[in-house]
Every structure is written in structure tokens, then in C-alpha cells.
Amino acid sequence: MQNQTLMQYFEWYLPHDGQHWTRLAEDAPHLADLGISHVWMPPAFKATNEKDVGYGVYDLFDLGEFNQKGTVRTKYGFKEDYLQAIQALKAQGIQPMADVVLNHKAAADHREAFQVIEVDPVDRTVELGEPFTINGWTSFTFDGRQDTYNDFHWHWYHFTGTDYDAKRRKSGIYLIQGDNKGWANEELVDNENGNYDYLMYADLDFKHPEVIQNIYDWADWFMETTGIAGFRLDAVKHIDSFFMRNFIRDMKEKYGEDFYVFGEFWNPDKEANLDYLEKRKNALTLSMFVSTRISLMLAEQVPTMTFVAFSQIAWLNSNLTRL
Missing domain, CATH: 3.20.20.80 (Glycosidases)
Known part of the structure; x- marks a missing residue:
């Protein structure tokens, strides 16, 4: 060959x-x-x-x-x-x-309010406090495309985490809370930083149907x-x-x-x-x-x-x- x-x-x-x-x-x-x-x-x-x-x-x-x-x-x-x-x-x-x-997805169209827990960026398995509400950039409606080819819109529950709270104007790594939420199983992603599911922007939840x-x-x-x-x-x-x-x-x-x-x-x-x-x-x-x-x-x-x-x-x- x-x-x-x-x-x-x-x-x-x-x-x-x-x-x-x-x-x-x-x-x-x-x-x-x-x-x-x-x-x-x-x-x-x-x-x-x-x-x-x-x-x-x-x-x-x-x-x-x-x-x-x-x-x-x-x-x-x-x-x-x-x-x-x-x-x-x-x-x-x-x-x-x-x-x-x-x-991941970047440059969302709108902000949404949802519950998160901030995690340690060096070890994402370590939670830094209790759940609280942030305003995160997680709503993707693709207004310029107007549902051409596909009419699916993304919301906070389609992601595992995000990196910015517009409410407090604070960057961080925020683990999204809710039913069946959480990082991917540690055996299914790289173990750098404890669990390297999260990289940047709004992180897709590949457990969500x-x-x-x-x-x-x-x-x-x-x-x-x-x-x-x-x-x-x-x-x-x-x-x-x-x-x-x-x-x-x-x-x-x-x-x-x-x-x-x-x-x-x-x-x-x-x-x-x-x-x-x-x-x-x-x-x-x-x-x-x-x-x-x-x-x-x-x-x-x-x-x-x-x-x-x-x-x-x-x-x-x-x-x-x-x-």
C-alpha cells in the first residue's frame, strides 16, 4: 500500500x-x-x-x-x-x-439563571462552598440563522459547567446543578485537574439525550x-x-x-x-x-x-x- x-x-x-x-x-x-x-x-x-x-x-x-x-x-x-x-x-x-x-459552545446569545457550585480549578472534584444562583451565558438561539437546517436551542441544562457569572461579574469554574447533572464520570475523561471534563466556555453535557x-x-x-x-x-x-x-x-x-x-x-x-x-x-x-x-x-x-x-x-x- x-x-x-x-x-x-x-x-x-x-x-x-x-x-x-x-x-x-x-x-x-x-x-x-x-x-x-x-x-x-x-x-x-x-x-x-x-x-x-x-x-x-x-x-x-x-x-x-x-x-x-x-x-x-x-x-x-x-x-x-x-x-x-x-x-x-x-x-x-x-x-x-x-x-x-x-x-463546548461559545458566545451565547442570552443569559440564564441557574444553580451551580464553584469548584477548585486545580482539582475540579473539590467543591468550594454551597450551591448558589448565577446568571450564565448558556442560551443559544441562533437568531441570525432562524432555525434554518435545525431548530434546536441550547439552554443551561444542556451543559455541565461554565466559566463566568454575569451576576457577580466573576470568572471561575461553575459546576451546574440539577437532575442527572455533574461532570462526566472520572473514568470517562482525562484525570488531569482531578476531572478534566471542563475545558472552557459552556461545556456540553454528553449524558443529556x-x-x-x-x-x-x-x-x-x-x-x-x-x-x-x-x-x-x-x-x-x-x-x-x-x-x-x-x-x-x-x-x-x-x-x-x-x-x-x-x-x-x-x-x-x-x-x-x-x-x-x-x-x-x-x-x-x-x-x-x-x-x-x-x-x-x-x-x-x-x-x-x-x-x-x-x-x-x-x-x-x-x-x-x-x-
Whole structure:
């Protein structure tokens, strides 16, 4: 089998001129000449503003089509430009990979009142006092999209935690209270900071049936709309591994075993990586911003899996060619 090469076609400090999708489409023939087989594209979803790299995600159903958060386009361009870039890559035999941000939502439309307990940021299992009421930014109504494609609205009970109390004007990590609320089980997320379910913004509750259904509804719409060839999943160590295992399994069952999925996992500890993969029955590749040596040690433990170490241009492992 010919070696495969995956290229990350963006970096954090790209100009926010809305031309990135156009540049990628124009560059597709050159990438094919270089032997690139897969291109990891940046997050295509409406985020906090037009300068956002894409990880402050606001609306997964807005690919640069609706006037929301002060802009129609994203940092990288408009929806039609994104779709044209995908088709340009496919025309050259290159598989486009979408950077998918499921862990959290940012830039809510409205505040809501609900009960929380503040927790220690160093150890999120330690509660700092009794429950109290905050005003949190947790209501997502997507007024600019007006329920096009999907009419689901998000509220405080769809999240596990948030990071700002507008009532007291105080930042912190606030564990949302209510029926069946709480962080993900400590065995289902990374154990850094006691329980690393919470990362930033409004943290999705992957135990909530409406949240799960909305993610699946979005995935069906996104696949039908874009024809993307695979996912790079952001911040997987913070997402309930029970949900993630089922989600990846279902995506592969629906779109084929060749639907490639790899996930970002920031942890230099070999055992932590092996444990994560075991919980997902080795359903995805881990991308780690650590040394290739750790990638190779992991490959020895799970020889059927691919472990990808970061460099400035390409992703390297035992069957990936480095540019």
C-alpha cells in the first residue's frame, strides 16, 4: 500500500481575510503533485467573531452563511468557498478532513439563571462552598440563522459547567446543578485537574439525550452538505468517552470503515493514551503534540493503530510520509 500523507493546511496566525478556502482550492493541484493524500482543514463553523481561529465555536450549522456574531463569513471564508475547496481537493484525489469542535459552545446569545457550585480549578472534584444562583451565558438561539437546517436551542441544562457569572461579574469554574447533572464520570475523561471534563466556555453535557441527538442530527446534515472524508476531533480528552466511542462507531457504520477519525489528545503519558484508546476500543487515531518517540512507544503497544506526532508542516507516523 502506498504511504499516505496528511497535511494540516492552516496555522494559528493565518490572516483573517476570508480567503483561506479560496487559496486551498487553488493550491489543490500543487498539493496533489507533492503526494498529499489527506488535508486537515481548519474549523469551518461560525465562532465568536470573524477573527476566531474556529475553536471558540458558536454554531455548528453555520458554515459561513448567516449573519451571526457580527459576520457572515468565518475567518476562512464563506460556506460556498468551503464547499468548493472540498470539491477541489476531491477532484485531485485528496481526502478532505474536517476539524470538528464538539466539546463546548461559545458566545451565547442570552443569559440564564441557574444553580451551580464553584469548584477548585486545580482539582475540579473539590467543591468550594454551597450551591448558589448565577446568571450564565448558556442560551443559544441562533437568531441570525432562524432555525434554518435545525431548530434546536441550547439552554443551561444542556451543559455541565461554565466559566463566568454575569451576576457577580466573576470568572471561575461553575459546576451546574440539577437532575442527572455533574461532570462526566472520572473514568470517562482525562484525570488531569482531578476531572478534566471542563475545558472552557459552556461545556456540553454528553449524558443529556437532547445533546446526543443534536450532535447526531448535525453530523448527518454536515456529511450530506459537505461530503467530507473524515474528522479531526478537537479536545477528545475532555469529552465523555462512552459517547465518543458510540459516536465514532456509528459514523463508521454509516459512512464506511474508510471514514477516517483522529483526535487531539494532549498528554505525554503513554499509559494515559493507551487507556484512552482502550475505552474507545481503538476506534480512532490519536494526534499528540509530543515527541515521535512516544508515538512509536504507543505503536509498539497497539500495533494496529496509528499515532500521529505534530510538526509544523505534516503529521508523521510509521505509515505517513513526512514532507
